[in-house]
Amino acid sequence: MLIDFVPTVSVVSLAEAPGFLKAPGGATANVAIAVARLGGKAAFVGKLGDDEFGHMLAGILKENGVIGDGINFDKGVRTALAFVTLKADGDREFIFYRNPSADMLLQPEELNLELIRSVRRRKGKGGRMGRR
Template sequence: MAPLGDGVAPAAAAAPGLVVSFGEMLIDFVPDVAGVSLAESGGFVKAPGGAPANVACAVSKLGGSSAFVGKFGDDEFGHMLVEILKKNGVNAEGCLFDQHARTALAFVTLKSNGEREFMFYRNPSADMLLTESELNLDLISRARIFHYGSISLITEPCRSAHVAAMRAAKAGGILCSYDPNVRLPLWPSAQAARDGIMSIW
């Protein structure tokens, strides 16, 4: 979980090609004291998170051209996250808002033994409800690299949207980049996670 930061990204005019990231962006609540469990923490600080969104922001900060495709709750957190993408120089034309679902939340801590502990609130969250018909295929078709993780494979309708976007990218000769990003608490079982992650390898 790399923080997205607040800096304005450098101009990407000289970038060799567009990197389009697909998937989840959420609010991470991180304890305000290091080395404690979630239960022991007395307070939390909110931070933008989500591996595909982190990639989009990192590409832009490094001088590249990036865009994000995903769905957010039509709530204050969702609008805040899209503004963070824009502030970091990420093209947000692939971002949608859902009036009937909330933006995903996660409570994350680094315990004293070095292990991370996650507690997710997405039941369902807006990112899980992106449909194939809502995909911005024009944006994806302009990519040089299409990047995605595995979280969007867990449930429908987002799984079908993910597979359709990936197939469109492959059909267009776009390089596909896959981050397995294993988050076992989100899957029904460890075997379901293995099967789902390997299904698009």
């Protein structure tokens, strides 16, 4: 999970952008929020920087009904940032700022195994989720 900075105007380079809006980003968080909004049970397991952006992202997950018991905060690193722009051909371009960032440093001993074990087996068109 990270913070996306998106230009306030479309189809400009990052250097030409007059300003940026910040938004939560990252596919895992987006999917968790979508599942929760659709009435499913979703949790986020990962690491965020113990900084304003990390706490903002954790708050957004909570506001959207995502269980945050798997979130770890790290005082030693920052939350990842990405600048995103839409090119003239319609493709998105990403520039990431990681040195490294918290999302890259999650350790096995930091995993909330009780939360992970609580996942029930689910079957659907997308395959299986949970324990076997």
